[in-house]
């Protein structure tokens with residue numbers, strides 16, 4: 001059982017080490033663990049998703065109400081208000097929201113879309129159903145988000161749109177991307193699956209592009225177990241995206257809508273969100289900002305200590321952005337600057353009781369589907385290596401997010417890193 005005393009002792013050992021005093025042995029070599037926080041509390045603090053009595057009550061109330069489907073427009077209205085966009089459509093997940101978005105785009109087959117390779121397959125693979133062709137774009141290793149310099153190199157006369165993805169909840173530089181897109185005549189679409197609630201210049205992620213999407217899948221910042229949302233600035237985009245996967249909704253469009261006539265058929269898929277997921281999403285949305293802020297505050301407190309260590313950095317911040325954190329606290333580890341290898345770091349941290357891993361994030365250009373011309377209107381150009389993606393995957397480490405206030409655990413994590421750094425020479 002961790003006590004205030006063990007916590008203070010661990011922290012003190014680390015500061016002694018930092019000040020050149022006696023350095024406690026690494027747990028790897030038989031020393032005491034820096035993280036003495038009780039395992040069950042540790043697990044409870046990092047648990048995700050987090051559902052409480054109010055979420056369960058919302059589900060039960062809807063089940064008993066017999067007004068299931070009315071929950072969906074209520075969630076859409078709440079999301080319009082939250083994000084400040086005129087139209088929203090809930091979908092059964094983020095993937096179906098993306099697919100509806102590509103249908104709504106209404107671009108001629110063979111049109112190209114600039115997209116970061118460092119993203120989920122859902123951002124790219126659905127393009128093929130509409131004859132759209134991905135142009136794999138690199139990411140900036142300092143932000144893990146789309147690299148505009150690389151975009152300027154790979155754009156072609158067929159490029160019509162660009163889809164920034166806000167990696168790990170860090171907003172892309174949407175002001176610069178919007179300016180780039182305007183200059184080049186590209187439509188901006190946003191994959192904000194990982195970033196609901198993040199802002200740049202006070203404007204919500206998802207609201208910057210002509211269209212954007214959120215995912216409500218279990219790991220996301222707004223988890224409804226499954227679900228998604230599309231955000232649209234134009235009525236045409238909204239009506240097309242809605243008609244695509246909802247045969248029952250075109251009759252609700254205004255009389256002059258060219259999509260009313262697709263009532264009763266839609267365009268094939270049925271992408272309606274489950275009403276119980278809509279109920280969970282509505283409840284979770286009420287707490288989203290507070291929860292994002294709590295996780296951000298703890299992560300930033302920890303990272304302020306960690307990024308003081310040579311070789312550790314986080315996704316570059318901007319003063320005018322407020323990021324959120326999706327799934328993990330991702331840090332970049334420069335083995336050259338730290339003086340020892342990443343696998344040694346992970347092992348040493350694990351022995352100290354830190355839940356660290358070096359898990360990889362997909363680089364889409366490496367997957368088979370993009371290399372087989374038969375699936376695409378014209379064969380995508382598939383790069384062998386995208387150096388920014390390779391660098392981010394080569395250097396990133398993942399720590400858990402703390403979803404409750406836990407100053408002792410934050411302190412013990414920081415102390416564990418400082419202890420490992422005090423033994424850098426031995427780990428080399």
Ligand SMILES: Cc1ncc(COP(=O)(O)O)c(C=O)c1O
Nearest residue numbers: 093094095120122193215216217
């Ligand atoms: C960036 C990104 N886009 C799209 C998706 C797809 O969302 P969903 O899982 O809700 O279909 C995800 C989810 O993993 C994602 O992380």
